[in-house]
Amino acid sequence: MFAKTARGVYNKNMNAQNYNALMLETAERLSGENNRLLIHACCAPCSSACFERLKTYFKITAFFYNPNIEDGEYLKRKAELIRFIEQTGWADARDCEHDEGAFYSAVKGLENCREGGERCRACFKLRLERTAREAAENGYDYFTTTLTLSPLKDARIINEIGYGLEKKYAVKWLPCDFKKSNGYLRSLQLSEEHKLYRQNYCGCVYSRQTLDKN
């Protein structure tokens, strides 16, 4: 059973917010207004299902700000995202720097945290804050991220960060939980259809070291 509140839609039994329902409710309400959305894009496979879900509601711009991703891997993922965008026309792209120093500063002292812990929270915040700033400075109506597509990433943490940045930068956060409604499965199907490169680790040197150990 669901109930609406000022901040969204809650499942009464689980006392958890349904960010996907809230996103779709917002998108439906804005339908036809052609709002501009800046979406932080982590890679082509995740972006595929997110863009598909939103493309009829927003004019989407992808923002590949991922200073966390190691150099060679970064170039590979970025090129694949551009190829996907050119192939589908579901978004356009906005370029930005690959400032690895910003990542290492943001996670200083948190290097040994487990995946999904405090290091990742700092990593999400860094990427979302840069996206919010870019959106505010360039007149976008909304900003959001593809990060919630991953079953390994906590939508509650990501949405809390998004709402905090909405206040700081005065640009609206589009709540999201793209893994809902079979989002992850859809990304697998679209990846197959478009022959997308799918990485097997999150992207930073620490996540690769964990992969190498296992």
Ligand code: SF4
């Ligand atoms: S594991 Fe992923 S989310 Fe966590 S710090 Fe590394 S790149 Fe960022």
